[in-house]
Amino acid sequence: MTPKPPANNPQQLLEQMLLIRAYEEAIVNGSAAGRMPGTCTSVGQEAAAVGVVNALAAEDLILTNHRSAGHLLARGADPGRLLAEVMGRRDGYCKGKSGSLHISAKELGVVLTSTIVGAELSMAPGVALAQSMLGRPGIVVCFFGDGAACEGSFHESLNLAALWNLPILYVCENNHWQAFVHRREAMSREHVAEWATGYGIPARTVDGNDVFAVLEAAQAAAAQVRESGRPCLLETTTYRTRGHLEPDDQGYVDKAELANWLARDPITTSRARLLADGLLSQAQAAAMADEVASRIAVAQAFAEASPFPAADELTRDAYA
Amino acid sequence: MPTLTLYDAVGAALTEEMRRDHNVIAFGEGIATKRHELVDEFGALRVRNTPLAEGIIAGTAVGAAAMGLRPVVDLLFAPFLCYAMDELVNSAGKLRYLSGGQFSFPLVTLAMTGAGWGVGAQHNHNVEAWFVHSPGLKVVMPSTPADTKALLKTAIRDDNPVLFFLDIGLLYQPGEVPAGEHLLALGQAAIVREGRDVTLVSYGKTVHHCQQAADQLASQGIAAEVIDLRSLKPLDEATILGSVRKTGRLVVVHEANRLCGIGAEIAALVAEHAFADLKAPIVRQGGPDAPVAASYPLEQASVPSAEAITDAARRLCST
Ligand SMILES: Cc1ncc(C[n+]2csc(CCOP(=O)(O)OP(=O)(O)O)c2C)c(N)n1
Ligand SMILES: [Mg+2]
Numbered sequence: 001m002t003p004k005p006p007a008n009n010p011q012q013l014l015e016q017m018l019l020i021r022a023y024e025e026a027i028v029n030g031s032a033a034g035r036m037p038g039t040c041t042s043v044g045q046e047a048a049a050v051g052v053v054n055a056l057a058a059e060d061l062i063l064t065n066h067r068s069a070g071h072l073l074a075r076g077a078d079p080g081r082l083l084a085e086v087m088g089r090r091d092g093y094c095k096g097k098s099g100s101l102h103i104s105a106k107e108l109g110v111v112l113t114s115t116i117v118g119a120e121l122s123m124a125p126g127v128a129l130a131q132s133m134l135g136r137p138g139i140v141v142c143f144f145g146d147g148a149a150c151e152g153s154f155h156e157s158l159n160l161a162a163l164w165n166l167p168i169l170y171v172c173e174n175n176h177w178q179a180f181v182h183r184r185e186a187m188s189r190e191h192v193a194e195w196a197t198g199y200g201i202p203a204r205t206v207d208g209n210d211v212f213a214v215l216e217a218a219q220a221a222a223a224q225v226r227e228s229g230r231p232c233l234l235e236t237t238t239y240r241t242r243g244h245l246e247p248d249d250q251g252y253v254d255k256a257e258l259a260n261w262l263a264r265d266p267i268t269t270s271r272a273r274l275l276a277d278g279l280l281s282q283a284q285a286a287a288m289a290d291e292v293a294s295r296i297a298v299a300q301a302f303a304e305a306s307p308f309p310a311a312d313e314l315t316r317d318a319y320a
Numbered sequence: 321m322p323t324l325t326l327y328d329a330v331g332a333a334l335t336e337e338m339r340r341d342h343n344v345i346a347f348g349e350g351i352a353t354k355r356h357e358l359v360d361e362f363g364a365l366r367v368r369n370t371p372l373a374e375g376i377i378a379g380t381a382v383g384a385a386a387m388g389l390r391p392v393v394d395l396l397f398a399p400f401l402c403y404a405m406d407e408l409v410n411s412a413g414k415l416r417y418l419s420g421g422q423f424s425f426p427l428v429t430l431a432m433t434g435a436g437w438g439v440g441a442q443h444n445h446n447v448e449a450w451f452v453h454s455p456g457l458k459v460v461m462p463s464t465p466a467d468t469k470a471l472l473k474t475a476i477r478d479d480n481p482v483l484f485f486l487d488i489g490l491l492y493q494p495g496e497v498p499a500g501e502h503l504l505a506l507g508q509a510a511i512v513r514e515g516r517d518v519t520l521v522s523y524g525k526t527v528h529h530c531q532q533a534a535d536q537l538a539s540q541g542i543a544a545e546v547i548d549l550r551s552l553k554p555l556d557e558a559t560i561l562g563s564v565r566k567t568g569r570l571v572v573v574h575e576a577n578r579l580c581g582i583g584a585e586i587a588a589l590v591a592e593h594a595f596a597d598l599k600a601p602i603v604r605q606g607g608p609d610a611p612v613a614a615s616y617p618l619e620q621a622s623v624p625s626a627e628a629i630t631d632a633a634r635r636l637c638s639t
Contacts, residue, residue, distance in 0.1 A: 061387075095420035104419045112386055112423065116410045122376055123411060126383020126391070133345070133365065134388055153406075156376035163371070317421035318455050320479035 003108050004076025006054040010270075010279055011288070013054060013211050017046040017267050018292045020070045023079050026296050027086060027100075031246050035304075036087055039100040042070045044209075044241030047266035048173050050074045051214025052141065052234070055222050059138035061127055062110045063120040066101045067173075071143055075108045079295060080302035089306035096309045097317070109138070118151030120144055121170075125157055128166035132229070139167040139225045147178030149192040158199040161231040169225045170196065170233040171218075173208065175240040180252060196233040208236030209266040212273075241265070321496040326486060329465035329497055330430065331355055333472035334392060336501070338362050341390060344476055348377060348394030348430075378404035378429065382411045382481075385427040390476060397443040398433035398485065412481040413456030424479045425456075428472070434525060434575055435619045436489030441611030444488065444619070446524075446576035451483045452553045452585070458506055459552040461485040463527040465495035467550055470504035478506060487524040507554030511563065515543035518569040518633045521560055521586055523549040525623070526573045532626035533633060542637050552582055557589055564590050568599035569636045575623045578606030600636040605629060 007013050024043055030036035042049060049070025053062070056075075064071045072082060077093070085092025086100045093105045101115035112123050124142040131138055148154055149172055161168050172192040176183050189195065196203035202224065206217040214236055221234045239261035243250050250258070274280035280288075324332060335358065338344045347368040352359050358367040370377050374395050381391040395401055401408070412425045433446050451459045458480050462468040468486070475482040512527065513534050520530040527548040534544040545563050549556065564570050570590055572583035583604040590602060605624040612622050 093420070094418060094422070097420050098418045102415070102418045104415075104422055106419075106422045112383060112411070112415055113419075114411060114415065116406055119379070119406060119411055122379025122407050123383035123386070125376065126380035126385070126389075127387050128383075129380060130384045130387030130389045133384075134343075153375055153379065156371070156373040157379070159371060160373070160376050160380065164368075317417045317419075319458075320416065320424045320426075 001076065001078065001107050003058045005058070006056065010212065010274055011284070013050055013215065014267070014270050014274060014280070015288050015292065016050045016074050017211065017270065018288060019079065019295065020046045020049065020073045021267060022292045022296045023073060023082070023299070024069055026300055027083070028242070028246055037099065038246030039069070039086060040067045040245050041242050042067050044261065044265065045173060045175055045238045046070055047211035047214055047270065048208035048236035048238045051211045052171050052218040052236070054215055055218035056141060057138065058109070059136070060109060060141060061131070061138055062141045062143065063124050063127065064110060064113050064143045065117070065120055065145065065148070066115040067145070068103055068113060072103060072105060072108070072110060075110055077105055077108055079299035083299050083303035084306040087303050088308060089303060090309050091302070091306040095313060097313070118144065118148040118153035121148060121151070121157040122153040124168050125160045125164065125166050128161065128168045129164065132167060139169055139222060141169045141171060143171050143173060145178065146172060146174040146176070146183045146187065146192060149195065150178070150186055155195070158196060158201055158231065162199045162201050165230050167225050167229050168231040169221055170201070170231060172233065172235045173238060174235050175238050177240045177244065179244045191235055193233060193235040201231050201233050203233040203235065205235040205237060208238030209264050209269065211266055211270050322499055323494045324465045324469070324497045325492045325494050326465045326468050327491045329469040330472060330486065331357070332497070333469045333476070334358060335361065337473055337476045338366065343388060344390045344392065345384070346392045346394070349396055351394045374400050374403035375407055378407035379411065381427045381429070382407050382425060385412070385425040385481070386415070386423040390426045392428045392430065392476060394430045396432065397439070398431040398447050399442050399445045401429070401431055401447060404429070408451070408457065408481065408483070409454045413454050416456060425481045426479045428475045428482045428484050430484050430486060432486045432488050432491065434487040434489050435612065435623050438614045438616055438619055440614035444612045446574070446607065448483070448485050448552055449576060449581050452582065456481065458482045458554065459485070460506060460550065461487065461524045461552060462550055463487070463490065463524055463548050466497045466502070467504060467510070469497050470502045471506065471550060474503050474506055482506070485524070489525045504550070506551045507556055509550055509556035509559040510548045511545060511559065512548050513544065513546040515545035515567065517543045517567055517637055518571065519545045519547060519563040519567045520571050520573060520629060520633065521547045521549065522573040523552065523582070524575060526575055529624060529626045530573055530629055533629035536626065536630045537633055540634065542634065544633055555585070560586060560589065561594050564594045565597045568597050569633070570598070571603045571605060571629060571632050571636065573605045573624045573629055575607050577609055578604055579609050581606050600639045603632045603636060605632060
């Protein structure tokens with residue numbers, strides 16, 4: 001399997017967001033029923049993932065973190081193999097050894113996922129260094145959260161990338177939450193982009209709930225990295241509308257703030273826009289929802305049928 | 321045979337491996353300054369100075385290794401590894417396994433440690449056991465320039481992350497190093513002296529203390545066998561067990577804190593697999609559970625001496 005080519009029409013962007021939503025809702029329901037482990041969902045943040053990933057070329061490489069379902073699915077990951085991984089099954093992308101938190105899929109160019117907050121930032125310069133020293137095309141896209149931007153690795157990474165001219169597109173998904181801490185309590189500035197400019201790295205903030213705006217901003221930023229061979233940063237401002245890790249009653253979340261963002265749900269708003277612009281009919285929207293639901297049903301059946309890893313996998317792959 | 325210091329043996333290994341494989345690169349805090357001959361030969365892209373930021377140095381090595389380069393990073397003094405712990409332990413050590421074998425991490429981390437320069441505990445802390453305890457990593461600590469060159473060449477070719485510790489006290493001591501291509505497998509201990517009465521197992525500078533002890537013991541009619549582990553993971557269990565089955569007595573010696581040190585593992589290994597062959601209890605000699613002082617006599621007192629090893633071995637042989 002190879003990375004999916006970028007969407008060439010706005011309907012595909014919507015369909016990808018629907019797939020991510022349906023995939024994560026299946027896990028939420030499965031974990032509530034005790035059939036699957038809980039995960040860190042990206043519900044509410046689908047546009048930020050889909051907009052960026054669809055701005056990339058097949059040869060580009062992605063580093064991501066614990067909240068990765070959107071990045072992986074937008075890149076063309078098979079939801080069945082993803083779900084198998086979440087469930088610890090043999091047919092998962094990492095043979096069931098990762099679970100949901102560190103899923104890499106080399107075949108899709110999704111490399112070195114880490115759930116250590118900030119570790120993707122520490123590895124991105126090396127990935128980019130290899131790309132340029134080995135003369136490979138393809139920029140490196142590093143997804144991280146506002147919480148990761150508070151780790152030292154963010155600052156060390158940006159300094160080195162600027163210093164060594166490394167082709168990295170840093171993408172901060174500022175979803176307002178760092179587990180159970182609101183970003184207001186943790187960040188000295190309103191935006192991560194402000195920190196990047198201090199390192200001489202061009203940075204831009206975009207509405208992360210508007211998939212079309214994210215796509216456009218990411219295309220421009222990716223082109224700038226490609227042409228200059230130097231890093232850029234894109235901050236997508238969005239909101240984690242579910243909890244940190246399922247289950248999570250969100251008792252600590254400000255109701256008005258959450259309601260405000262729920263009213264700006266990226267799927268609802270983009271579907272309304274396509275309908276209003278005559279780019280999507282009600283019938284097409286319904287067919288799209290059916291198609292996504294049946295793909296998730298197939299994925300779930302595949303994952304549930306996949307066996308657990310054999311006992312001899314206990315130590316295999318610990319060493320080369 | 322040419323003579324090199326351990327420091328120059330590192331340079332010789334780097335030069336040979338960088339000539340052999342253009343994917344080998346080296347970077348760290350001052351490596352391009354101190355080993356400028358590498359920059360002259362291989363260029364400023366392959367040999368780089370870095371910011372003083374051990375975390376990103378190690379993380380960059382991890383990312384580069386996964387994507388096909390073979391980085392060697394110089395993190396200077398072993399205590400500075402604390403800043404690089406996440407990258408080495410959580411990324412390099414675990415992401416091969418957690419990814420189901422999708423990535424390999426052929427990287428070498430160089431770090432100096434040990435008594436000799438009076439630099440105190442924030443530059444001298446023998447932390448090698450921490451990394452032995454971390455899955456996915458290999459750990460090497462040689463005692464001679466020849467072994468340093470041969471083991472470093474092998475470490476650079478290994479597809480796993482290797483922590484390569486350099487004993488400060490040995491850094492500028494010259495030793496014979498065979499010219500040309502000479503490799504040593506990781507996980508092969510050396511029996512540096514044969515004997516039938518007692519086994520002395522060590523690594524790093526205390527191997528030399530064990531050899532001095534063996535000389536003193538020989539003059540008292542006791543034949544000590546001295547084993548230089550050279551690599552701590554993989555550990556050459558067969559050589560250790562073979563020797564103890566022959567001598568029936570074991571003294572394990574290292575400069576690192578005795579508590580949960582490599583010696584504890586070796587004592588347990590022998591107790592599990594060669595208990596019946598033991599003629600006397602196992603003795604461990606190691607540093608105290610205290611930071612190392614800068615003051616010369618205190619620094620020296622933290623290292624097991626030849627006299628202390630001799631005494632311990634003699635007591636074992638009289639039981
Ligand atoms: C080094 C480290 N510290 C803490 C955690 C626990 N943790 C997991 S995710 C998370 C929040 C991260 O926030 P952010 O970077 O904003 O990403 P988000 O979860 O919002 O996508 C925390 C604290 C961790 N996994 N790693
Ligand atoms: Mg966040």
